[in-house]
Amino acid sequence: MVWFVALVIATTFGTYLLQDPQTQNPEAGQSSVERHGLQSSSEIVSLFDRLALVEETPQGRNLPYRWNAPLRLAFAGVGKSEQIARAQGIWREAARHAGLEIIFVERPEAANLVLHFAESGTVKRVAEDYGAKPVADAGRYRAYHMNRNDDRGSILEARVIMDAALDGDSLARSLRHEIMHALGFPNHPAAEVASVLAPRGETLFADFTMLDKILIRTLYDPRIRPGDTAEAVRGIAPVIVDEFLAVLKSGAVKGGNDPKAAARQRP
Numbered sequence: 498m499v500w501f502v503a504l505v506i507a508t509t510f511g512t513y514l515l516q517d518p519q520t521q522n523p524e525a526g527q528s529s530v531e532r533h534g535l536q537s538s539s540e541i542v543s544l545f546d547r548l549a550l551v552e553e554t555p556q557g558r559n560l561p562y563r564w565n566a567p568l569r570l571a572f573a574g575v576g577k578s579e580q581i582a583r584a585q586g587i588w589r590e591a592a593r594h595a596g597l598e599i600i601f602v603e604r605p606e607a608a609n610l611v612l613h614f615a616e617s618g619t620v621k622r623v624a625e626d627y628g629a630k631p632v633a634d635a636g637r638y639r640a641y642h643m644n645r646n647d648d649r650g651s652i653l654e655a656r657v658i659m660d661a662a663l664d665g666d667s668l669a670r671s672l673r674h675e676i677m678h679a680l681g682f683p684n685h686p687a688a689e690v691a692s693v694l695a696p697r698g699e700t701l702f703a704d705f706t707m708l709d710k711i712l713i714r715t716l717y718d719p720r721i722r723p724g725d726t727a728e729a730v731r732g733i734a735p736v737i738v739d740e741f742l743a744v745l746k747s748g749a750v751k752g753g754n755d756p757k758a759a760a761r762q763r764p
């Protein structure tokens with residue numbers, strides 16, 4: 498089993514307003530897809546492929562990795578109560594998009610997911626204490642993320658380490674980016690892609706974009722099964738994305754995948 502380390506957030510965040518495509522021109526008379534700034538179906542599918550399919554596995558195969566068990570989240574480090582409350586809300590939102598159950602647990606030993614708020618200046622060291630390979634980042638990064646996966650498509654554990662000085666919107670932007678990694682998107686898209694995963698340096702989206710929600714729902718769709726090969730996933734992903742876009746155009750987007758349906762259909 499291997500810890501995958503996915504990086505990271507640059508030290509500073511811009512102060513200018515970044516427009517979330519979800520909130521632009523809601524009455525502009527465009528189709529929903531255009532209004533949300535989404536790419537075409539085939540572009541979304543190819544982004545999904547690039548972002549979700551891990552290229553380095555012990556078998557040398559591409560596999561999608563995701564959680565196939567409830568999230569048991571614990572907090573560690575020096576987070577303030579308002580930071581923890583904000584982070585719980587964001588995790589709850591992400592779990593809903595995925596159709597995953599999430600439970601908050603007291604002790605990190607009982608968790609499969611730990612969010613550690615580290616004192617400023619210690620973030621990298623704490624990440625390395627958790628098992629991250631040393632990263633030549635010159636101390637620039639304020640958030641780290643690691644997943645431990647099995648070799649058959651399941652994420653077993655994740656750790657997110659964040660600078661405890663991040664709060665408010667900086668915390669929200671940074672955490673949503675790391676959550677995408679923790680949910681099974683280890684890679685980054687090009688800077689112009691409307692996703693919290695885009696490595697925009699100083700400017701990240703404040704909320705999950707509609708594209709992010711489609712990516713999460715696709716990865717966690719029950720028609721994709723643990724251990725499916727990349728080829729199998731590439732067969733079904735366009736169907737899932739097209740279905741979602743059709744629902745989006747009809748204006749009837751649901752809150753997220755249904756955990757009960759997912760549980761029924763998974764082996």
Ligand SMILES: [Zn+2]
Nearest residue numbers: 503504505506
């Ligand atoms: Zn990243």
